[in-house]
Amino acid sequence: MSQSFGMCENLCKRIESIQPGNPDVANMRGGMCLATSRPEDGMLFFRQAVKQAPRRYEFRINLGFVLLETGRADEALVEYQEAERLKPNEQQALLGACRALQALGRNAEAGEYLRRVQKQQLTNAEDALMLAIACRDLGYTHEALKSFVALLIRFPGHLRGQYEKAATEMQVGDMSAAQASLEQLLSLRPDHAPALALLAEIKMPSSADDPMIGAIHRALEHIAPDSPERVDLHVALAKCLQRLHDYDAAFLHFRMANEIRAKHSTYNAAAELAHLDEIGRCFTARVLEHRGSVDADAPVFIVGMPRCGSTLTEQILAAHPECSGRGESSMFENALASLHPDKGLTLEEMAKFSPTQWMRIGTLYVERLYASGPVCKRITDKSLSNIRMLGAIHCALPHARIIHVRRHPLDTCLSIFTSNLSGSSYDYGLRLDTLGMYYRQYLSLMQHWRKILPAESFYELRYEDLVERQEDETRRLLEFCGLGWSDQCLEFQNAGHRVETASIMQVRQSMYSKSVDRWKRYEKELAPLIEMLGTEYPSLS
Template sequence: MQGKDDFPALQRAANLLPRDAQVHNNLGDRLAKKEMLEEAESWFRSALKITAKYADAHYNLGQVLIRLERYPEAMNSLNKAIEADPRNIEAYVNLSSVLKTQGLHNEAVKLLNLALQINPDSAEANSSLGGELDEQGKFAEAETYYRRALAIKPDYVMPRFSLVSTKKVRKDDGDFDALVTLSHKMESGSLSLTTNESICLHFALGKGYDDLGDYDQAFAHFDKGCRLKRSTLRYNPQDDTKMFDQIMSAFDKGLKDRLKGSYDESHVPIFVLGMPRSGTTLTEQVIASHPEVYGAGELSSLLAIARRDIAGTPSPDSWKLLDQKRLEAWRTEYVRALRQHAPESPHITDKMPQNFLALGLIHLMMPNAKIIHVKRNPVDTCLSCFTNAFSNNNVKFSYDLAELGQYYVNYTRLMEHWRQVLPTETFMDVQYEDIVADQETQARRLIEYCGLEWDPACLDFHKNERSVRTASVAQVRKPVYSSSVERWRRYERHLEPLLDALGNLVPNR
């Protein structure tokens, strides 16, 4: 590993040695650790121009592309890393995570089993296979692989984190006690953890203390985990505010009127969107329990289209240059990709929460699409974000209470904008607390809105065996529960920065 003070030397070496692939790869690695991802990508590609079959550079490039959420490119790089070094187990593990983002869960399982054939003693592959089985609701099988990972690597945080995350922690829980011991060892200096492991450790401890009702201890660990995570991110909340303003400026009534009336024969997509942790997973699970609906989960393809430049003009200003021909091409591309998840299903859900950023564009591209906007108590929503370690980079706003509140205010502004510029029937609002209070009435309302005949399976959504790849993976395997309603009151004394940022959005304050 390179020392902290050698970054300038690495930069000089890379410029002085234009044909040294290892130096270029090392500089890319250092830039990636500094969250300078685009710059890191450039140096990894430079290394590969020098040495085309450089396994480490392919692997490192794949890692950066995952963090940039350019998943097809990441898959290509990681496949090349495996071709160059078939025993690189980390490449198998990371490729499996990319496959899962694309809804290719069976392929991910096959790949992890292949990795375990190569090296049965890989703690990482065992833990990752446990995670995939968790997402399929196969908790007993998942635990078997987590336990194997821990037998190989007793101080491995990730499987302990997963075990604690998918159960109710009670007094004398062995996995939670092991995490407490790891925390003490880390604080004493007898155990060294990576930043990511430390983050997961604190979030797991926070979840455990929350289950045990020790909310002050829980918050202390959630806060430590968030501070660590925030320190790894390049994020300016003002950039997000500017983005929201640009979306509202670009998509006005004039744009909507100019492009309305596009022909769309597809009734396949059902969008479920809203803030992360607002109840979108539960809502999708109810709908996807219908026999005519396939739940595809959180898909990145719509936002990837919405963020494209047009004639050198960046998104969202590029939307002003849209015409019917391009809209039709985008719709065809999106629906074709969606269809690949379930070619025979009459309807397919896309539950990427932050598709709300492109809600107006969805309406123009696919005027027949059903769009369901899920709302929840603003403070409960934000607290649930703050107390979860997300696996993607869509939620950089989530690790600071004031920044989180500011993002929620911007989200509220944008949703009000969509209500002002779009026809009233464009989307349906659903309140999470209403689903909790009266599941059947709300489930019937959802199914009717989607144009489907009622099916009782929608009340037994927790029995649906589809893969769920969100922070709600354990919750949606259980019947509706009410313990998450008004949860924020338990933490109120710690939430002043969030409450101040939310202002009059805080209910009953």
């Protein structure tokens, strides 16, 4: 495969030397970059193709796709809408705009695009797949599952369709259906790495000779040592070994998966830590004095490190009849960016915002929050990246509540290291040293927010306390949110809410304590982290 891409790359260079500025060559090179897991490089080539031939529909579609995949939903939306102007009602453009709007938290507008697509006859498998995924991402899970079934009837053996159907079944808690879908997929493609990884979440291996473990080993034999395709397989094998209590071998495979990802990562630890430090320097108590006057008190922001118990906390609150959960979204970040859509905002600029500017941001956020789902007395937003924005959140929404969920540092870090979290924003967790440094900086930032945010707006919850004293801690949590008692909050696992995070299996069960002190099983392997963070876990008092 790599030899074929090399030959194609050389051919493109030859054509470029004869015809400089050929947009088709730029587009082709962008596609090769995507095929070899280099989306940032691909984006540069697709931008070049669009610049050279701005009225080529397919170039706009390709650029929109890579922008969306790299987290630039606002730019992707522009490209998809421009593509739709070039070819009105084309399905790819409509679906792309729908996905971009959903990523921006503009669900009502996304739904309008979705309905336009649903009125059309989809003629190819990829558009049908994107339609089903769009339905799921907008929360229409019943429609999504019907669309996946229709796709697989029309295009039997469509592997990604089968995989996404299984993922959707997991999200709604139908684990037996998900397992059946995955096993059907693996009967068609036994070495399908993502399917094996997902099945390892559901199915308990009986022994080291379990057929699933054998299938993972066989799949690994046919993939190059540093290929990103190995990551899911190493993670799947690690989870199987973990369930068989072979913790040394499990950790080895978690480490191997992370080492492969780290080789393909551009993570800059020094820049990341400097940015976190700069947030605390720029957002002082004096900045908070210039907050806006938005009086909405529905938003409840749940923050913390990944794998800290934030999903559990949101599921408990969302089980309350007067609360609705929005999960992880980038709505606040996008509302903030909308103030200067043509250029990125600096921390220094935000620190100088007037009350009027903060009010505009808060008003826009609330409008999008209400448009993105059911409107209740309280609406949760558990975007963990909001730990960076708590000062801005308070300035824009002074009546919003903030819940900081904490978990033992070593349990938190171990869970990050072993969860294969998707997205480059979590690449600090690929190595124990960068993970430890990031965690220490996170503690420093949260201490800063603790000092300057009003006590009545800021609540801290320890995951271990919630597990040990579920009802008492749930009552305190509801009291902080201004909600009365509901027995449904104790049966959160039966609420039927869709869950997209890595905690999907845990929140489908009643409260349990087996994740407490999990780090002790890996104490030897975590020695570098223990040296940095210690083993103490101070109480909230």
